[in-house]
Amino acid sequence: MASQLRESKPMTTQHKSGPNLDRLYVLGERGSRQYIYPADVHGRWSRLKPWVFSVLIAIYVALPWVKIGGRPAVFIDIAARHFYLFGRTFNAQDFYLVFFFLTAIGFTLIVLAALLGRAWCGWACPQTVFLEGVFRRIERLIEGSASERQKLARAPWTLSKVLRKSAKHALYLLMSFLLAHVFLSYFVSLPGLFKMMGTSPAQHVTEFLWATALTGIMYFNFFWFREQLCLVICPYGRLQSAMQDPDTILIGYDKKRGEPRGKRDTPGAGDCVDCGRCIAVCPTAIDIRNGSQLECVGCAACIDACDDIMVKLQRPKGLVRYDSERGLAGQPRRIFRPRMVIYLLAGLVGFTVATTVWLRQVPFEANLVRGANTPYILDGDTVRNHFLLHLINKGPSATVLEVSAQAQSPIQVIIPQQSVAMEAMGSIQLPVMISLPRAASRPGLSVRMHVHEPNSGSSRDLTVPVNGPPPKPQVPGTQP
Amino acid sequence: MSEHKPEADVDTGHDYDGIREFDNPLPRWWLITFYGAIVFGFGYWLHFHVLTSGRLPRAELDAELQRIETEEAARLAQLEAEGKGVNEKLLLSLVSDAQAVERGEAVFKQNCLSCHGDKGQGVVGPNLTDAYWIHGEKPMDIYKTVGAGVLDKGMPAWKPLLGINKVRDATVYVLTQRNKNLPGKAPQGITADGKPAP
Numbered sequence: 001m002a003s004q005l006r007e008s009k010p011m012t013t014q015h016k017s018g019p020n021l022d023r024l025y026v027l028g029e030r031g032s033r034q035y036i037y038p039a040d041v042h043g044r045w046s047r048l049k050p051w052v053f054s055v056l057i058a059i060y061v062a063l064p065w066v067k068i069g070g071r072p073a074v075f076i077d078i079a080a081r082h083f084y085l086f087g088r089t090f091n092a093q094d095f096y097l098v099f100f101f102l103t104a105i106g107f108t109l110i111v112l113a114a115l116l117g118r119a120w121c122g123w124a125c126p127q128t129v130f131l132e133g134v135f136r137r138i139e140r141l142i143e144g145s146a147s148e149r150q151k152l153a154r155a156p157w158t159l160s161k162v163l164r165k166s167a168k169h170a171l172y173l174l175m176s177f178l179l180a181h182v183f184l185s186y187f188v189s190l191p192g193l194f195k196m197m198g199t200s201p202a203q204h205v206t207e208f209l210w211a212t213a214l215t216g217i218m219y220f221n222f223f224w225f226r227e228q229l230c231l232v233i234c235p236y237g238r239l240q241s242a243m244q245d246p247d248t249i250l251i252g253y254d255k256k257r258g259e260p261r262g263k264r265d266t267p268g269a270g271d272c273v274d275c276g277r278c279i280a281v282c283p284t285a286i287d288i289r290n291g292s293q294l295e296c297v298g299c300a301a302c303i304d305a306c307d308d309i310m311v312k313l314q315r316p317k318g319l320v321r322y323d324s325e326r327g328l329a330g331q332p333r334r335i336f337r338p339r340m341v342i343y344l345l346a347g348l349v350g351f352t353v354a355t356t357v358w359l360r361q362v363p364f365e366a367n368l369v370r371g372a373n374t375p376y377i378l379d380g381d382t383v384r385n386h387f388l389l390h391l392i393n394k395g396p397s398a399t400v401l402e403v404s405a406q407a408q409s410p411i412q413v414i415i416p417q418q419s420v421a422m423e424a425m426g427s428i429q430l431p432v433m434i435s436l437p438r439a440a441s442r443p444g445l446s447v448r449m450h451v452h453e454p455n456s457g458s459s460r461d462l463t464v465p466v467n468g469p470p471p472k473p474q475v476p477g478t479q480p
Numbered sequence: 481m482s483e484h485k486p487e488a489d490v491d492t493g494h495d496y497d498g499i500r501e502f503d504n505p506l507p508r509w510w511l512i513t514f515y516g517a518i519v520f521g522f523g524y525w526l527h528f529h530v531l532t533s534g535r536l537p538r539a540e541l542d543a544e545l546q547r548i549e550t551e552e553a554a555r556l557a558q559l560e561a562e563g564k565g566v567n568e569k570l571l572l573s574l575v576s577d578a579q580a581v582e583r584g585e586a587v588f589k590q591n592c593l594s595c596h597g598d599k600g601q602g603v604v605g606p607n608l609t610d611a612y613w614i615h616g617e618k619p620m621d622i623y624k625t626v627g628a629g630v631l632d633k634g635m636p637a638w639k640p641l642l643g644i645n646k647v648r649d650a651t652v653y654v655l656t657q658r659n660k661n662l663p664g665k666a667p668q669g670i671t672a673d674g675k676p677a678p
Contacts, residue, residue, distance in 0.1 A: 030505050
């Protein structure tokens with residue numbers, strides 16, 4: 001129905017009317033991409049940003065270089081399924097920890113979204129950090145201000161334009177290349193990365209393809225895709241928007257103060273002079289005066305832009321400001337709401353479990369696995385259960401594991417070695433034989449094995465049921 | 481917000497608790513990925529299900545396993561041709577190689593001791609130091625028994641767990657213990673000339 005309507009009546013071009021609530025400004029009439037040129041902005045939030053971005057980039061880049069306990073602080077060795085995190089080593093068996101860790105992180109971000117809206121998007125998301133902190137700076141450096149960039153884009157292809165564009169894209173590619181390698185070093189470690197960079201790609205085809213693909217993806221993302229990621233793809237942005245309520249602190253326009261818009265000396269006009277600066281500086285091209293919108297990534301550029309104008313007009317700052325919907329409507333603000341407590345508690349559960357398991361983590365893994373195809377073996381009047389004891393040393397150095405068994409007589413447990421020498425990150429399988437007379441076999445029997453690591457003093461207990469045949473049928477009238 | 485009047489005729493009239501659905505064009509790049517996926521899907525369907533020129537995962541796995549098996553067989557045949565394969569001659573020659581015996585003893589003590597005792601005298605598993613054998617007394621018989629196991633009696637197949645070299649060394653150690661007649665488990669099986677155990 002709607003498409004029929006559109007055919008019969010051509011749409012108004014949005015660019016005449018500016019950003020509105022009907023459609024994405026960054027998309028043209030038929031869905032084509034409208035490239036935007038956000039203007040430079042100066043102000044207190046804009047001054048803070050380079051510091052925040054620098055610290056975050058420094059952390060991202062430094063983590064693979066920092067060593068804790070002889071291992072990289074973060075090294076996710078997917079190929080060997082070993083995960084080195086801040087001095088601890090985790091194996092594939094420890095993957096369940098991720099659930100609690102993600103629960104904790106997830107609820108923390110939900111609390112943040114309920115409290116401060118999309119503060120994450122505007123200040124800490126890698127997309128923002130690298131786009132605003134690196135790539136737009138390169139663009140600004142080479143092509144100049146927003147209006148100069150726009151002019152250059154429309155200008156004919158002169159030698160100067162070719163040179164500028166090539167320089168910009170060469171720098172973009174270089175940065176994407178560096179970023180891709182930093183990213184890769186989280187998964188192959190720095191020594192691994194340097195080794196690969198010094199050898200032929202044929203010797204590490206997978207990693208080479210990853211590095212190439214990542215460079216390509218990052219280049220495409222940062223030179224062309226940009227805000228489309230936040231507006232169309234990112235599910236986290238939508239999730240955060242769903243977490244907001246009238247008390248969430250967002251970037252908002254004070255309608256009561258600003259409306260009706262008018263020139264400086266118009267009688268009865270509000271404080272907004274409709275200068276359009278807030279739109280010009282917006283990296284997603286929205287008009288913040290239309291209220292909170294899902295395109296808003298909370299970057300605070302419009303706050304600085306508006307404050308700048310207000311100062312020039314000698315009017316108080318804060319026509320556009322960080323405030324809640326209630327605050328903007330002149331109602332009392334609330335920080336603590338019942339939902340915050342619920343989110344915080346849920347997050348705390350995740351943190352508590354993750355920390356507890358983290359602290360109680362044992363530097364080795366021990367599992368008893370019943371021998372294949374043999375629930376039990378009946379050998380004359382003896383019942384046997386055969387197990388393999390899998391031992392894995394998760395530590396970065398060689399160690400010795402002490403194995404012992406507790407069993408009630410007449411159950412016998414035969415262990416080939418009481419103390420097992422383990423290589424660093426090594427694993428060993430020890431056969432264990434449990435035997436008992438058939439007459440003593442009954443359901444519910446079990447054997448407990450104890451594995452102890454003397455260096456850390458940690459140990460694990462393993463309990464396994466002892467299987468046996470069903471009891472021999474009793475002949476009626478006879479005593480067993 | 482629900483009183484907002486759209487400038488263009490994009491209102492579908494769908495209103496859910498004040499959230500209204502507008503019919504706006506999709507991003508062109510998104511449509512390109514969408515139609516691209518359809519084209520790809522058609523090609524995929526042709527390639528794998530109509531022309532069957534591509535192998536589905538199961539067939540791919542089978543082919544890979546087949547390839548590994550063929551390569552392994554070729555490798556063993558090559559070793560055999562070079563006189564390096566595991567055969568009776570090699571096993572018997574390694575019996576007099578002190579290092580091989582030592583390696584074999586280590587493998588034996590880690591893996592075989594719990595059933596066969598520390599010297600092969602037998603505990604749960606049969607005595608390996610007497611003249612009676614259940615699964616054959618020839619060096620290659622022993623090598624095969626260690627490698628493939630005797631699953632219904634509780635002896636695991638060791639080749640997948642330990643690899644060829646350790647199975648070979650363990651066999652060498654067992655060969656050194658043959659006919660030592662250590663006191664242990666009562667004899668089981670038959671002798672080389674078919675005499676059953678007492």
